[in-house]
Amino acid sequence: MYEDRIRRPALMNKLMSAEKAALLFKDGMTVGMSGFTRAGDAKALPLALVERSRQSPLHLTLLTGASLGNDSDGLMANAGVVARRMPFQADAALRRKINSGEVMFIDQHLSETAEQLRSGDLKAIDIAVIEAVAITPDGGIIPTMSVGNTANFAQQADKVIVEINLSAPLALEGFHDIYVPGNRPHRGAIPLLTPWQRMGWTSIPVHPDRIAAIVITDSPDSPSNALPPDDETDAIARHVITFLEGEVKAGRMDPSLRPLQAGIGTIANAVLHGLIDSPFRNMTMYSEVLQDSAIELLDSGQLSMASASSITLSAAMHEKFIHNLEKYRERIVLRPQEISNHPEVVRRLGIIALNTALEYDIYGNVNSTHVGGTHMMNGIGGSGDFARNGQLSIFVSKSVAKDGAISSVVPFVAHVDHTEHDVDVVVSEWGLADLRGLAPRERAPLIIENCAHPDYRPQLRAYFEEAKQGGGQTPHVLEKALSWHARYKREGSMLVK
Ligand code: COA
Numbered sequence: 015m016y017e018d019r020i021r022r023p024a025l026m027n028k029l030m031s032a033e034k035a036a037l038l039f040k041d042g043m044t045v046g047m048s049g050f051t052r053a054g055d056a057k058a059l060p061l062a063l064v065e066r067s068r069q070s071p072l073h074l075t076l077l078t079g080a081s082l083g084n085d086s087d088g089l090m091a092n093a094g095v096v097a098r099r100m101p102f103q104a105d106a107a108l109r110r111k112i113n114s115g116e117v118m119f120i121d122q123h124l125s126e127t128a129e130q131l132r133s134g135d136l137k138a139i140d141i142a143v144i145e146a147v148a149i150t151p152d153g154g155i156i157p158t159m160s161v162g163n164t165a166n167f168a169q170q171a172d173k174v175i176v177e178i179n180l181s182a183p184l185a186l187e188g189f190h191d192i193y194v195p196g197n198r199p200h201r202g203a204i205p206l207l208t209p210w211q212r213m214g215w216t217s218i219p220v221h222p223d224r225i226a227a228i229v230i231t232d233s234p235d236s237p238s239n240a241l242p243p244d245d246e247t248d249a250i251a252r253h254v255i256t257f258l259e260g261e262v263k264a265g266r267m268d269p270s271l272r273p274l275q276a277g278i279g280t281i282a283n284a285v286l287h288g289l290i291d292s293p294f295r296n297m298t299m300y301s302e303v304l305q306d307s308a309i310e311l312l313d314s315g316q317l318s319m320a321s322a323s324s325i326t327l328s329a330a331m332h333e334k335f336i337h338n339l340e341k342y343r344e345r346i347v348l349r350p351q352e353i354s355n356h357p358e359v360v361r362r363l364g365i366i367a368l369n370t371a372l373e374y375d376i377y378g379n380v381n382s383t384h385v386g387g388t389h390m391m392n393g394i395g396g397s398g399d400f401a402r403n404g405q406l407s408i409f410v411s412k413s414v415a416k417d418g419a420i421s422s423v424v425p426f427v428a429h430v431d432h433t434e435h436d437v438d439v440v441v442s443e444w445g446l447a448d449l450r451g452l453a454p455r456e457r458a459p460l461i462i463e464n465c466a467h468p469d470y471r472p473q474l475r476a477y478f479e480e481a482k483q484g485g486g487q488t489p490h491v492l493e494k495a496l497s498w499h500a501r502y503k504r505e506g507s508m509l510v511k
Contacts (some may be wrong), residue, residue, distance in 0.1 A: 019148040019178050020228060028228045032058035035175050035227040036066040043074055043140040046167030049086075050079030050324035050351065051104070051278055051303045052238065054160030056143040056177045057231045060086035064093040073097035075137065079162020079323065079351055080124060080302075080395060081105065083236030091117055101127045102393040104278075113389045121383060124302065124396040125355035128166040132197060142171035144218070145231075147182045153225065154217030157190055157348070158182040159235055160324030165192050165218045165350050173226035180232040185339040190348045192218050206359050209273045209300040209321045212347060237329040240305060243284035249443035250281065250410050251288020254368070257439065257446050259293065261406075269293065273300035273321075275360075275400045276307070277369035278392075281410055283307045285368060290314050300363055302354045302396040304346070306331045312345055319345040323354040355399035367400035371411040371432075373422045374440050374465075376458040376478060377488055378449050380409050380432035386499055387428025394431050402436045413442040413467035419507040423466040425477045426495035434488075440465055454488040473498075473510055 020026055036059065039045070049055025060082070066072060076096045081087065081104035088107030090096045099108065101122035111117040130136045144164045147156040157164055158179055168174050193214030195201055205213055243251070261267045271294055276282045286307035289297070299308055299320035306328050311317035325348070327335055335342065353359065360367075371380045372391060382397050383390060401407040409432070411422040422442065434454065440447050445464035449457050462474040481489035498508040505511075 016178065016230070018184060019180070021151045022149060022153055022222055025149060025153070025222060025225060025228060028225055030227050030229065032062035032229045033065065035059060035229050036062035038141060038173060038175070038226060039063060039066065039072060039074070041070070041072050044077065044137045045074050046077045046139040046142045046163060046171060047082070048079065048144045048157065048160065048162060048164045048167075049082040050160035050162035051081050051326045052083030052236045053324040053326045054145050054158040054162065054235065055082040055084065055086060056145050057084060057179065057233045058177055058229050059143045059175060060084070060090055063095050064089050067093050067095050077101070077127060077139065077163065077167070079160060079164065081392070084233070102395050104392040109390060119390060119393070121390065121393040123355070123394060123398045124351050125357065125399045128163050128350065128352040131166055131170055139167050139171040141173045141175060142167035143175045143177065144168060145177045145179050145182070147184060147186045148178065149176060149225070149228070150217050153220050153222035154215065155220055156187050156217045158186060161190055161192065161348050161350050162323055163351060165194050166352065168218050168220045169194065171224070174220055174224050175227045175229065176225060177229045177231050180230065181234045183336050183339060185343075188216050188343060189346055190216055192216070192350060193353055194350065195352070204353065204356060204358055206353065207362070209298045209363065210319045210347065234332070235326070237332060238305060238326045240283040240328070241280040243287050246412050246443040247281055247284030248288060250412075250441050251285045253441050253446040254285055254408065254410070255288060255292045257448065258366075270296040270298070272364045272366045272405055273298045275299070275301040275365050275367045275404065276305070277397055278303055278305070278395060279370050281370045281412070282368055285410055286311065289316065292316070300354070300360070300365055302351060309335060312342065319347070321347045321349060321354065323349055323351040351396070355396045357399060357403040360400055360403040364405035365400055365403070366406045366408065367404035368408045368410065369397040369401060371409040371422065371440070373424050373427055374409055374411065374437070374461070375424050375427045376461050376474060377454045378434040378437040378440060378457050378461065379427045379430050380437055381427040381429045382431045384429035386503065387496065398432060398436075401432045406438050407432070407436055408439040408441060409437055410441045413444055413465060414470075418467070418469065418509070420502060421467060421470040421498065421508050423461060423470065423474065424498050424508075425474065425481075426490060428496055428499045442466070444468070455482070469509060
């Protein structure tokens with residue numbers, strides 16, 4: 015039994031229940047788990063750790079690739095198992111614990127965690143928990159629907175627990191390209207010159223002696239929770255497509271564009287979906303997550319291939335995907351997030367980075383993470399890796415949130431994730447502002463007139479006019495710069511009555 019999944023017979027004696035494997039954990043440990051935007055996360059150990067914590071307290075520092083599925087983040091947070099969490103999350107219960115100050119959340123560029131672990135800047139991983147399709151005869155771990163940081167966790171951890179997921183098809187073998195850069199300061203360039211290149215192994219090499227437990231599971235990944243496109247996201251997609259058509263006409267790109275990156279969530283997925291009605295052909299993706307829209311574009315033939323660190327799909331698309339793996343095998347590469355998001359590679363390939371903002375200001379600074387300037391939403395994820403280093407950094411957002419009570423275009427963002435220096439284009443359903451080569455005083459009118467909701471334009475114009483009275487490269491009325499956020503808190507709307 016399981017011979018096709020545990021191909022090193024000597025490891026059969028490591029088979030055990032999740033409850034027994036949970037006894038390997040000690041209070042205060044640093045744990046690295048697989049999982050990236052709900053894909054490829056460990057399914058059994060999070061629940062077993064919650065149970066285990068009922069017997070004796072367990073407060074862990076939990077590192078992952080990105081967010082976990084199956085409510086694992088929330089369940090572990092509510093049980094007090096997660097004391098510290100990095101580098102990303104997207105769970106409502108964990109978010110509450112973070113915002114109440116009970117869980118310390120380190121919101122980090124997703125390319126950086128592995129680098130900091132390797133450099134010893136972070137506490138070393140004690141135990142790695144990795145979901146796998148199978149273990150190869152030499153102990154290599156074949157990941158499932160994501161790679162994330164698992165190669166780095168497995169390399170560093172004292173002990174490795176492998177969750178073999180029987181619901182993950184064996185045909186996933188061969189999708190992964192595991193490449194781990196060497197140590198600084200003498201390492202060479204990452205030898206990746208095209209999005210489709212493979213340069214590593216198809217499994218994560220681990221010395222079999224370090225595999226401390228093997229647990230069998232069979233539940234699938236949680237489906238994506240991105241909502242379907244709507245009129246506003248369709249309009250945003252049309253503005254982005256018209257802009258990119260202009261880039262092609264101007265001779266700055268050919269109709270295959272540059273490799274595309276698209277951020278998580280409803281809006282980025284919907285914009286990418288909109289590319290189905292575009293004239294672009296032979297496009298490639300070099301992204302961190304593939305959502306339904308990427309598979310649709312592969313199916314339509316407009317996308318020739320896609321490279322990412324995880325695949326997060328709706329239930330229907332997941333069904334279709336896993337039953338047609340042979341069709342996608344040559345066209346999808348799954349890499350460690352350190353490589354999918356690496357600044358060196360993103361800069362070299364000239365990525366078009368498409369990410370979502372919660373809000374942006376009249377000069378082009380972007381807040382992707384902090385609601386009202388204080389409360390964590392999800393985290394910066396890979397948006398900074400791509401925005402800072404891509405050829406074109408595009409941020410999209412609907413012009414208003416909460417039925418118009420919040421303007422997504424504000425005088426000054428209440429938290430800055432992406433500075434005006436890293437942002438080339440901002441878009442809403444009303445239009446697009448191309449900020450390249452523009453000074454702050456030139457940016458403001460363009461953003462106000464093209465992107466802000468018409469209800470908020472008079473207020474924004476008035477702010478900018480008043481700010482200019484005080485002079486400066488980037489004019490502001492400091493005492494009013496955050497007054498919109500304060501008004502929303504006080505009166506329930508940013509709109510002046
Ligand atoms: N102030 C307060 N809340 C706001 C807001 C603002 N300016 N703008 C949007 N919101 C709220 C929405 O109302 C919605 O709330 P709800 O969940 O209660 O309905 C929520 O934020 C999500 O907004 P939505 O418009 O549905 O966008 P989305 O699903 O595309 O997510 C981000 C947008 C910014 C939260 C998401 O893209 C994210 O976490 N980004 C950071 C990480 C990242 O970019 N990674 C990219 C690399 S993969």
